[in-house]
Amino acid sequence: MKYWKIIFVLILFSSCKKNEVDLSITPYTPDVPSHFPAMPIPNDNPMSVEGIELGKRLFYDERLSKGNSISCASCHSQEHAFSDPNQFSIGAEGQIGKRQSMSLVNLGWQSSFFWDGRAQTLEEQILHPVVDPLEMDQSWSETVQKLQAVDAYKDEFYRVFEVVDFDSSHVAKAIAQFLRTLISGQAKYDVMYKYNNSLPLNTYEQDLYTQITNEEWAGMDLFFSLNGGDCLHCHDGSLAEIPGLFSNNGLDNTFPDIGRMIVTGNPNDEGRFKVPTLRNIEYSAPYMHDGRFATLDEVINHYSFGVIESSTIDPMMEFSHQGGVQLDMQEHQLLRAFLKTFTDERFLNNPKFKDPGAF
Amino acid sequence: MKKLILLLLLFFGFLYSCKEKPKDEIPVPEVSQLKARVNVVPTYQGVPMEFNQNYTTQEGYTISFTKLNIIMTKFKNNGKQLFESAVYKFEKNKRLLWEGLGDYNNFSSFSATIGVDASQNHEDPSARASDDPLFILNAGDMHWGWNTGYIFIMIEGKADTTSAQNGDVINFLYHIGNDQFTRDFSLTDIQWSKVNNDLYETNIYLDLYKVFDGASNDVDIKTERSSHTNPDQLALSEKVIDNFIDALSK
Numbered sequence: 175m176k177y178w179k180i181i182f183v184l185i186l187f188s189s190c191k192k193n194e195v196d197l198s199i200t201p202y203t204p205d206v207p208s209h210f211p212a213m214p215i216p217n218d219n220p221m222s223v224e225g226i227e228l229g230k231r232l233f234y235d236e237r238l239s240k241g242n243s244i245s246c247a248s249c250h251s252q253e254h255a256f257s258d259p260n261q262f263s264i265g266a267e268g269q270i271g272k273r274q275s276m277s278l279v280n281l282g283w284q285s286s287f288f289w290d291g292r293a294q295t296l297e298e299q300i301l302h303p304v305v306d307p308l309e310m311d312q313s314w315s316e317t318v319q320k321l322q323a324v325d326a327y328k329d330e331f332y333r334v335f336e337v338v339d340f341d342s343s344h345v346a347k348a349i350a351q352f353l354r355t356l357i358s359g360q361a362k363y364d365v366m367y368k369y370n371n372s373l374p375l376n377t378y379e380q381d382l383y384t385q386i387t388n389e390e391w392a393g394m395d396l397f398f399s400l401n402g403g404d405c406l407h408c409h410d411g412s413l414a415e416i417p418g419l420f421s422n423n424g425l426d427n428t429f430p431d432i433g434r435m436i437v438t439g440n441p442n443d444e445g446r447f448k449v450p451t452l453r454n455i456e457y458s459a460p461y462m463h464d465g466r467f468a469t470l471d472e473v474i475n476h477y478s479f480g481v482i483e484s485s486t487i488d489p490m491m492e493f494s495h496q497g498g499v500q501l502d503m504q505e506h507q508l509l510r511a512f513l514k515t516f517t518d519e520r521f522l523n524n525p526k527f528k529d530p531g532a533f
Numbered sequence: 534m535k536k537l538i539l540l541l542l543l544f545f546g547f548l549y550s551c552k553e554k555p556k557d558e559i560p561v562p563e564v565s566q567l568k569a570r571v572n573v574v575p576t577y578q579g580v581p582m583e584f585n586q587n588y589t590t591q592e593g594y595t596i597s598f599t600k601l602n603i604i605m606t607k608f609k610n611n612g613k614q615l616f617e618s619a620v621y622k623f624e625k626n627k628r629l630l631w632e633g634l635g636d637y638n639n640f641s642s643f644s645a646t647i648g649v650d651a652s653q654n655h656e657d658p659s660a661r662a663s664d665d666p667l668f669i670l671n672a673g674d675m676h677w678g679w680n681t682g683y684i685f686i687m688i689e690g691k692a693d694t695t696s697a698q699n700g701d702v703i704n705f706l707y708h709i710g711n712d713q714f715t716r717d718f719s720l721t722d723i724q725w726s727k728v729n730n731d732l733y734e735t736n737i738y739l740d741l742y743k744v745f746d747g748a749s750n751d752v753d754i755k756t757e758r759s760s761h762t763n764p765d766q767l768a769l770s771e772k773v774i775d776n777f778i779d780a781l782s783k
Contacts, residue, residue: 210659442584442599
């Protein structure tokens with residue numbers, strides 16, 4: 175009888191036990207391609223598997239916008255290399271944006287964000303679109319309130335950041351963790367870069383190597399030639415870009431959008447914009463800060479014949495006095511073929527980046 | 534019981550008396566944590582240079598500068614090295630080339646190299662430590678590629694080379710690199726000034742006027758407006774880097 179009492183008490187305790195939530199987090203190290211530099215991770219936002227998952231959920235969550243109408247992914251869709259096929263993105267209530275949505279890729283190596291570089295960290299960048307009247311158009315207090323109404327978010331924010339009352343900074347950190355995983359480094363270009371620098375190729379890259387055409391190799395030569403495409407000044411190295419570079423690439427000689435000058439106030443920055451990545455450029459049309467070019471052909475034509483001189487034109491646009499680098503049709507085709515080597519199929523189809531569904 | 538207590542007291546008393554007396558502690562000398570700072574001060578005929586300010590060349594051209602980047606390596610004296618490499622990118626009111634631990638007393642003179650020697654110039658810039666100035670994210674646009682290596686000096690600006698000086702400007706740029714254009718230089722009797730108890734600094738002056746009006750070679754922007762150190766630009770590249778070295782002073 176005595177034992178029965180003890181067993182009864184134990185069962186009672188067991189049944190009263192609250193549903194346990196595993197609160198441990200798993201540190202995450204980004205899968206950086208071997209030919210890339212180490213990714214700088216901010217000390218105050220170390221990556222974790224759970225933080226990335228939380229960030230991904232938030233990235234796809236329409237609660238971040240007024241009327242729950244759009245999410246980050248609405249203007250940065252994976253099939254378009256995390257950019258927007260629209261010239262200007264459509265805001266939460268149908269507002270039309272003023273600039274083309276930038277492709278979200280290899281952001282962990284960036285040191286300035288937006289076309290004008292007004293944010294210096296990824297975490298800072300994420301704070302902007304939610305409150306921008308032309309984008310998600312919702313205050314952070316309202317956004318956080320909506321998220322806090324979801325128990326699963328409360329649990330996950332507590333698990334990742336050990337906070338009960340999470341705020342915008344925690345939302346930004348979580349999304350930043352997810353965005354740092356958007357790494358593209360397995361395109362034909364990467365194989366060509368590694369081959370040219372005698373770096374070993376893995377099995378997948380060896381297979382890609384066999385698929386590289388003579389046209390693409392010739393296009394690469396043209397791309398990096400000072401007397402050919404002359405593209406290397408702004409698009410170079412394993413990242414295929416020079417982080418932190420702003421340029422006036424000869425689109426206009428008057429500037430309805432003054433670009434970098436908005437941030438610096440320096441008249442010499444008028445018409446200068448962040449040099450974007452060329453990663454997956456085949457899928458990230460339209461092009462330029464205002465999305466004026468719908469195709470790669472239009473872009474190549476601009477650099478060949480359409481360059482306009484102005485007081486702030488980048489001195490690297492050395493052929494601006496003759497309107498551009500004057501590529502003939504054959505060179506044009508070679509360059510276009512090379513630009514498509516930046517396409518990274520594994521990145522574009524990576525299931526880890528897809529919408530996990532709403533809480 | 535009393536005996537037992539007495540025995541215990543004696544025992545502990547004995548133990549205490551056997552305890553080694555502490556020796557007089559020898560003070561450990563404080564390790565010097567002196568820091569040194571090396572600045573580069575660009576000037577134009579002795580006047581501190583500012584971007585986008587107009588200056589006049591010996592030919593009478595009105596010029597202004599928009600970019601000035603330098604890679605300096607192997608700053609040393611008498612077998613002691615202050616730093617291995619530093620990347621200088623001039624911005625408004627920014628003179629800092631390098632700052633770190635180092636005793637200025639060892640560097641009353643020094644030698645250094647403009648550029649990166651051939652043994653390092655063609656290494657993977659992505660594989661360097663993240664705090665290395667030559668790491669690709671730190672060097673930024675001062676790197677061309679593995680074959681060509683780093684850009685040692687980068688000078689860009691605008692010039693009105695018209696005889697009437699009618700405001701019709703052209704861009705000029707000199708991106709000098711390649712192994713053959715590394716240049717050693719040395720300065721003596723260096724003056725270090727005290728910033729605070731732990732930090733001393735010195736300035737290296739660069740007179741940009743002399744980059745164009747060299748001791749033995751002039752660079753005429755009108756006809757020599759650009760060099761990427763291409764094979765057909767070696768003569769100009771050599772003039773620019775040699776003039777640049779001559780333009781450095783303490």
